[in-house]
Amino acid sequence: MKIGVYGGTFNPPHLGHLAAARTAIEVLKLDKLLLVPAAVPPHKDLPQETPALEHRLAMVEKMADGLQLPKVVEVSQLELERSGKSYTSDTLKAIHDQYPGAELWLLMGTDMFLTLHQWHDPSEILKLAGVCAFGRTEQDGEALFAPQREYLSRTYQAKITTITLPGLVDISSTQLRKLLAQGGGESYLHPSVYGYILMNGLYGTHADLKHLDIPQLRACSYSMVKEKRVRHIRGTEEEAVRLAKRWGADETMARRAGILHDCTKYLELEEQLALCAQYGVELDELEQRAVKLLHSKTGACIARAVFGEPDEVYWAIFWHTTAKADMTTLEKILYVADYMEPNRDFEGVERLRELAYQDLDKALLLGVETTIQEMKDRNLPIHNNTLQAQAWLRGQGVTIED
Ligand code: DGI
Ligand code: FE
Ligand code: FE
Numbered sequence: 072m073k074i075g076v077y078g079g080t081f082n083p084p085h086l087g088h089l090a091a092a093r094t095a096i097e098v099l100k101l102d103k104l105l106l107v108p109a110a111v112p113p114h115k116d117l118p119q120e121t122p123a124l125e126h127r128l129a130m131v132e133k134m135a136d137g138l139q140l141p142k143v144v145e146v147s148q149l150e151l152e153r154s155g156k157s158y159t160s161d162t163l164k165a166i167h168d169q170y171p172g173a174e175l176w177l178l179m180g181t182d183m184f185l186t187l188h189q190w191h192d193p194s195e196i197l198k199l200a201g202v203c204a205f206g207r208t209e210q211d212g213e214a215l216f217a218p219q220r221e222y223l224s225r226t227y228q229a230k231i232t233t234i235t236l237p238g239l240v241d242i243s244s245t246q247l248r249k250l251l252a253q254g255g256g257e258s259y260l261h262p263s264v265y266g267y268i269l270m271n272g273l274y275g276t277h278a279d280l281k282h283l284d285i286p287q288l289r290a291c292s293y294s295m296v297k298e299k300r301v302r303h304i305r306g307t308e309e310e311a312v313r314l315a316k317r318w319g320a321d322e323t324m325a326r327r328a329g330i331l332h333d334c335t336k337y338l339e340l341e342e343q344l345a346l347c348a349q350y351g352v353e354l355d356e357l358e359q360r361a362v363k364l365l366h367s368k369t370g371a372c373i374a375r376a377v378f379g380e381p382d383e384v385y386w387a388i389f390w391h392t393t394a395k396a397d398m399t400t401l402e403k404i405l406y407v408a409d410y411m412e413p414n415r416d417f418e419g420v421e422r423l424r425e426l427a428y429q430d431l432d433k434a435l436l437l438g439v440e441t442t443i444q445e446m447k448d449r450n451l452p453i454h455n456n457t458l459q460a461q462a463w464l465r466g467q468g469v470t471i472e473d
Pocket of ligand 2: 409
């Protein structure tokens, strides 16, 4: 088994780290990559604006999730749990003990590689692991790396690989923190990491969450969910905007509702219930036990209370899972967009896509009836609002002919 070990302060983790991790996995054919955020790096004090450990860990976890290789990428808290300075030799010993027989590769950038001989116990480090150094250009690889590579090989019998990261995001964390404090930095960060920074006001960002632009709103929403849901959310946003154009609804509201509609999808039942209590959302007996029915309500609350969305957006999100009688056009649009956005794939989705642009009510009814059928098939209780939506549409003379 080949394990990559990528340590650092990740303050914050940025696209350069992400590209390096991804390339190392490919080039070294790693079975596992451990991202190891450092508590206190041995060679420098952490800058004053450094967020609490818990935040740095959360950001590294977002970056790890962003790599979308859940079986390969893991965040290791080894250095966070250990007191005192984070010496790489100790970390490698611990990993070696945990995975005896594994082939370890220590990943690092140019600057680190060039000072490796000055680290604590380099011979132990180089005995336990091979080194994979990332260069920015081919020249790094040769002119800069060659003397150090030869020195380390000669002195420690080190095993060294250098890889060039084409189009490497060329930014230092110091520059990036400065940019963030000035309101920039977005283009150097994975969206969910950027959203996490904004939502927690890290690095001197003082974003007004109630007046975010669209890319920032997306980033915040994505920071609250797992990476694998982002495609669906983006698809729903785009579908909702297309439907708003087709049916004359407010495009911006459709977009913002789409962006936020599933933002609380991954909260546990207890957190969902706490938010409902906090925002005074009353729940019926089914909702109190069916966690899947709660994210639409809590998502609506967060959209309004945290992101300052208007009532129209609130209600569109609120009803997006069950639907109900007497829906507004925007509510119908979000419900239907969520159902048939381009990433959805189930039997009958094509028919729903056609109907959505021919007759929105028919599409809505088809969605509602598909859910009712699915609930029946899965032996799950059907929510009253879903049944009322069906009765309301049928009462209006809406029909779906085969
Ligand atoms: O959040 P999404 O996955 O994008 O879609 P959604 O908000 O429509 O949620 C779908 C989930 O909600 C699905 O797991 C089934 C559940 N659900 C929807 N309507 C009902 C329902 N569950 C019950 N028990 N009864 C319903 O009427
Ligand atoms: Fe949903
Ligand atoms: Fe959804």
